[in-house]
Amino acid sequence: MRRSRAFIPTMKEAPNDASLPSHIFLARAGFISQVAAGLYNYMPLAKRVIRKIENIINEEMEAVGAQEVELSFVTPVSLWMESGRVEKFGKELLRFKDRKENLFVLGPTHEEMMVDLVRNRVTSYRNLPLNLYQIKTKFRDEARPRFGLMRGREFIMKDGYSFHATIEDLDREFDAMERAYKKILTRLGVDFRVVEADSGAIGGSGSKELMVLADSGEDTIAVCSKCEYGANIEAAKRGARAVIPEAPEANFNKFLTSNVKTIDELAEFFKIDPYYTIKCIAKRVVYEDESEIVLFFVRGCDNLQEVKALNATDALDIVDVDEDELREIGLTPGFIGPLDQDKVKHVIDTDLKDATNMICGANEQDYHFVGVALGVLSDVAYFAEIAEVNEGDICPNCDGVLSFTKGIEVGHIFKLGSAYSEALKAEFLDENGKPQPFIMGTYGMGVSRLVAAIVEQNHDKKGCRWTKATAPYMVNIIISNIKNEAQVELGEKLYGQLQESGVEVMLDDRKERFGFKMKDAELIGFPYTIIIGKELANGAVQICDNQTTKKILVPIDNIYAQIMELL
RNA sequence: CGGGGUGUAGCUCAGUAUGGUUAGAGUACUUGGUUUGGGACCAAGGGGCCGAAGGUUCGAGUCCUUUCACCCCGACCA
Structure with a gap:
């Protein structure tokens, strides 16, 4: 393709609605253009x-x-009725009627x-x-x-x-x-x-x-x-912990913990590792026709993984609840613990099963229990894996570390x-x-x-860096000065040779300055750019490798063989 | 769907607090000339319903109401 004939509208500045590098460069280099939100033309x-x-x-x-x-x-909505996915997909399904009033998606x-x-x-x-x-x-x-x-x-x-x-x-x-x-x-x-x-x-x-x-x-x-x-x-x-912090020794007891609500405060108050605390996350879980508040318990050092929580409760959705809602049903936010099993449904992380020396809320304002052993709940509580893995946790398959x-x-x-x-x-x-x-x-x-x-994954400050398998063109030939007959002659000759060899090649034959063409080439990201320019006087041209941006000098007699070898 | 933001030339953006010549700049485009190794320079041009509708006013890009679109954060995403 001759660049002078190609429809590749490159831009110096990106449209301001582009934020990611891929979006910016694909727009600037003339690959795509936006039509409406989430709709693009492919050029x-x-x-x-x-x-x-x-x-x-x-x-x-x-x-x-x-x-x-x-x-x-276009697919008939009746098929989606059969599978029951009309509701599941909801508004993501674009529905419309044909002239006969039949529904399609x-x-x-x-x-x-x-x-x-x-x-x-x-x-x-x-x-x-x-x-x-x-x-x-x-x-x-x-x-x-x-x-x-x-x-x-x-x-x-x-x-x-x-x-x-x-x-x-x-x-x-x-x-x-x-x-x-x-x-x-x-x-x-x-x-x-x-x-x-x-x-x-x-x-x-x-x-x-x-x-x-x-x-x-x-x-x-x-x-x-x-x-x-x-x-x-x-x-x-994750696998079993490699190092377990030293346990706080205490007999079961109720302890006054005025205004100690968060895990951080609790760990600080008792000078213990959060591993020995129990975190409560209250959520409203939504089913097809109803919803209820469920308390999720994980170790203080862990966080709730909502997708796991969703799977554990078989719910359609999980949403936040505010503290007032919790008080209405008799819970004390900041002091909720798993020992009180009769108010709402509990889901306890499997890592807490049979845990000992734990500290948890006493379900009473300003009080926590210490020396808690969760073995007593083994038969009555619902345990499921709901904690999110942390960086540094042990791999479930070997003794490696997760990152x-x-x-x-x-x-x-x-x-x-x-x-x-x-x-x-x-x-x-x-x-x-x-x-x-x-x-x-x-x-x-x-x-x-x-x-x-x-x-x-493949870009730098200047533009795209396509892999060889995905580049729109493999080779770009820049004729530095279109008025220089020797440059034009060599460019045309190479262009013809490469085309005959089945190479996807672009010939930049525009009446532009060298810098302009070079910037354009780097923006688009041809794997190789052959520069026919001032080195021609010395009987050489340059090949610019787009991955490394390094230029190598090649005698004109070798250029065809050299480029074919690189491909 | 909640919260925030922006709509002015193909693109990037001034101008809007306090209404007042013919609405601007850069870039891109056209023509002529000079230039030719890193997005050149000089000169002359073309390009706008100031997102849309309604209103206030002698007068609206600017003020008021409504609406649409796009972007960002979140929720959502077999």
Whole structure:
């Protein structure tokens, strides 16, 4: 492509609504333009990057025997009624009517559609397993779209669904897909981690997220210093503590603790480690038709992990409560302890099971109990894992130490089981001629989000630093002075040679000054820029490596061979 | 959905407290000339319903009401 003919509207200044580097550079370098909140136009450069990602996905899906389909974007709301997800998705589902007043939604994901496609068409175990996928625009009417392509309302996603006769076969496919996904991200050239995840309200056993590591990631993930363990903080587990602080010795007793309300104050008051205190977090948990206040107890050194709390209570939502509400039902904020079991439901972190030498609220203004042994609650209380892991905790799989890092979720795979096939009555006949619901897996990968994630992980102050597998063009040839005939001649010759060799090459033949073209090239992020300029007088040109920004001098006779070698 | 903020040229932003010539700058764009290794310089141009609607006033970008859009924090996010 000749730069003089290319539609690449670069800008010196970013639109002021861009905050993340990926958003700023993709906008400035002429990849995307915003249309409305969470909606973007992809311009030629972005389109090329997207196609490269899609090609790699297609190749790897082909390799594992998944078949590509494309389902209609507009989907009848009746399917969503069948699965019961109309309410679950709520306002994120963009609903509208056609001229005949029929209700439709813009597909935010395609479980229902895919099950509908397969049901009554695949009817025998002999035709299983089956893995179908598509790469398609999705629409979710997010409450708050942000971060450019990272969290748009309209986005491109690869979504795949597998159908199996047995759980064992699903497990096999799940592992195969994990390997395929790892291979895709490796080929794209990004630094990533596969982590254990919460499977969300939809349920399912195995759930793994593929995270591109980047500081601006929205997810916090815990990773082990020694082994491969990694998990989303929402699902992270930990091993037994390596060092347990010295226990405060005391017999069971009620102690006057005037105005000592917080864990910090309590630990200071008794001169003890917060490990031996019990923290109470009161929340209102919301179910489909009702809600109630539940008290969650964790060690004073821990925090409540709300997603875990949600799973422990099987609730739809968890919201804050204020102190007045607590007083109304006879609780004393600041002094609530787990020994009083009859007012509201309690959930106690498993780490507190049979704990001894504890200090906790006495459910009475200005009093705490000391020397508490929770063994007495073993049979009456509900214990569940609700504490959030901390940095420095021990890995659940080895003796390494957990630390936190930020990640961008670009893939999520999990085992659906038969939730959808049962809801939509999608069945096959097994070996005994008995109808069985399909056992399913689902495999998502955010294509447009990957575009942003790649830049988020690969950029510097000047612009994008595309990986070789994702760069819109591999080589950019700058003719420093378009009026210099020798420069033009060599540029054109090289351009032709590289094109013939199948190299994706851009020829910057604009009537601009050198600095302008160079800045532009660095903003866009071509892996290699060949500079035909003043060194030509010495029979040489330069190759600028975009990763290192180093320039090397190459004699003109070697330039073609040299660049072909670098690619 | 709660809290906050911003809407003026393609982009970045002045101008609005205290209403008063023809609404400005930088950048980008067009033309001519000079320049040609790090977003050049000179000259001349084009480009605006001051987000929208209503109101107050002799007069509104500026004051009042309504509304829409976008951004940020939070909630939400199979």
